[in-house]
Amino acid sequence: MSYIDIVKQLKKGSVSPLYLLYGSEGYLIEDTLQRIIDTGLEEGEREFNLSKYDMKEYPIEVAIEEAYTFPFMGGRRIVILKDAFFFTAAKEKTSVEHDLNKLEGYLENPAPETIFIMVAPYEKLDERKKIVKLAKKNGAFMDGSPLEEKELHIWVHERAKEQGVEINVGAIDQLITLCGAQLMLMASELVKLAIHVGEGATIYRDHVDSLVARSLEQNIFALVDGVVKQNIDQSWSIYQDLLKQKEEPLKIISLMVRQFRILYQVKQLMQQGYSQKQIAGQLKLHPYVVKLAGGQARQFKDEELLNLLDQLADMDYKIKTGQLDKFLAVELFFSKRSRQKV
Incomplete structure (x- = not known):
């Protein structure tokens, strides 16, 4: 049940x-x-x-x-x-x-x-x-397994009704994305959104964009998405925002490596015929996160993802061994991505 x-x-x-x-x-x-x-x-x-x-x-x-x-x-x-x-x-x-x-x-x-x-x-x-x-x-x-995408939509819709408001599909998708499908966080954000729009009103995507803050993980996802789509200006802007929030370049690099590794693993399992749910179980990720990663992974060839992981690993090594300044290293990475497609 x-x-x-x-x-x-x-x-x-x-x-x-x-x-x-x-x-x-x-x-x-x-x-x-x-x-x-x-x-x-x-x-x-x-x-x-x-x-x-x-x-x-x-x-x-x-x-x-x-x-x-x-x-x-x-x-x-x-x-x-x-x-x-x-x-x-x-x-x-x-x-x-x-x-x-x-x-x-x-x-x-x-x-x-x-x-x-x-x-x-x-x-x-x-x-x-x-x-x-x-x-x-x-x-x-x-x-009590993680909810599938359809169940997540129903859950958000029902929680919104309990708060006395409606929420449209675009707002639900954005809320799930920004919160990384974390139910406790989404429940908290829905309370805030309901108070903002008022009883009987409808929550739209604009409300979610303006009121729901991106988590560090979501910022990294968006940063990587910019790299995937060759929108380096977007990635650079997010990186600068993270620096203003006192996030360390090494931590950002580490999280980027984790995200690209997830893309590679998801891509490999997709090619082997695994379903979204099976991949989520194998990698201990939420099915919705796997869906988003799958969309990103399709835009890369295997060797491209491995090349990116090698670049980031080399950058991490040079920073830790004092061969390269941490701020300069990340700038060089984005500069290289802006000049050519991997």
């Missing part, structure tokens, strides 16, 4: 007695967890009827005993298992021993007045385990 599907159910007031939340996108898991709590308990009930147990510190039996305890003053109880690593193949260092037979029993017969939430912030579950099969069969489970 997707994050969006679970949110839809919760907005209707529908809750499950069992939830298994897993995946590498921490913001999705935390946001879903908070939404379940908000739906399941009133603010005044949480002091007595909300319990959290870190599975590296408490045995599962303690949490299960709590789940079977009748809620204080009636109503519901919520019990949260944090870092439930035993749903995966991960080997965690902990002295705590868990009786998973008792967990199996609970998953087969959950307490009707309790919302039992199991949080496993890992990329994959161990589908061979009985507890995984029971949790999926008898409860709701959410794959």
